Amino acid sequence: MTKMDPQGRAESLSFRQLKLFESVGRLNSVRKASEECNLSQPAVTQSLAKLEQQIGVTLLDRRASGSYLNELGEIFHRRAARLFAQIESALVDLGVPGGPAAATVIARRISKSQARSLIAIVETGSFAQAAESLGLSQASLQRAARDLEVNLRKPLYYRTAAGVMVTPAGVEFGRKIRLATQEIEWGIREIEAAQGSFHSQIAIGAMPFGGSVLLASVLDDFVSAHPRADVKIVNESAPEMLKSLRAGAVDFVIGLVQETTADDLTNEALAKTPYTVVCRRGHPLLRKGKIGIEDLLDYDWAVGTPGSSRRACFERLFAGTPNGPKTSIATCSLPVIRHLLARSDRLTLMTTYELMHEDDTLAAIPLGQIEPAPSIGVTMRAGWLPTRLHLDFIELLRKHMTETTVRPLIRKAG
Structure with a gap:
């Protein structure tokens, strides 16, 4: 039988x-786990054996004194524990009756089919398309959706003239559940990496301008160090990129870090890179002595799109x-701006790193320097646990920035 890829194996569990x-793994005992989960010991043993078969490795050392996680088991147990911790946190945020104590109980009752039904409906926008994407009948999908609402004791759907829709709270809950389920695929990929035989994918968001430049600067080194890794690169505007990050479509984002960050995101600034006014070589302003703001008013500008830090700096x-x-x-396309400036007297804003x-x-x-000076770096989901592959890429970014002429930030130890 052909071995499924990590995503396929994760979905089969x-x-x-x-x-x-x-x-x-937490109790080091099949007997104690059977009591905690209200199942017979043979049922627990059989379930664990099937899980190991589906993943393709042994995760537990069985001894007379109990069942203990081996090295690979420790890796996968960390991800499984994070899955349920994130589900419980999402339930609390949803406001399920009973608070955190009830969330722990409800998390055990949610089935994979119930979670998949909500995720598919949120992603496709309709029951019909969700059923088609999952290969289910609409009746089966509707049953799973109703069962989930019963488990949560919270409404997730409402009826409109266009059909049944997911509530805003349901959409946010579905997003968090999707992120939680990614832990299992990452756990399988980490197991393969530990065995030295992995073929993994890393999804990187590159914001316009500096993000793409910084990404291109380290890609060759990363691919050389990880020749079997597939690198997926997504390029969008800053607002769309952060949406993709929150949805789990990208693992992290490279570019100018936002001045303020929402609670669900975190930044690692790598270097200050002030904005500067840029023009073509031979521009009339370059032949002038002292230049002030009033001198810049006489020229057409190519500016960043609304919502971008570049546009905010211009304003x-x-x-x-x-x-x-x-x-x-107004554009965030560096090739377009480069073309425009080379053939006219237009001006634009670029960071010192980009220039x-x-x-x-x-x-x-x-x-002169334009304040405040932004930082270029990495934006991640708060609480995200990167794999070794992610860590290696981010470390390459840090190393590259310390070797450039941009003023590096002083990183705190630890």
């Missing part, structure tokens, strides 16, 4: 199997002028 494994720069400069083009990776066709106008 039921929450019941994972809960039994989590319990045995701050000209906040004190009655009428700002002409801004006929240092340009050729000699562009130059900085000596205006």
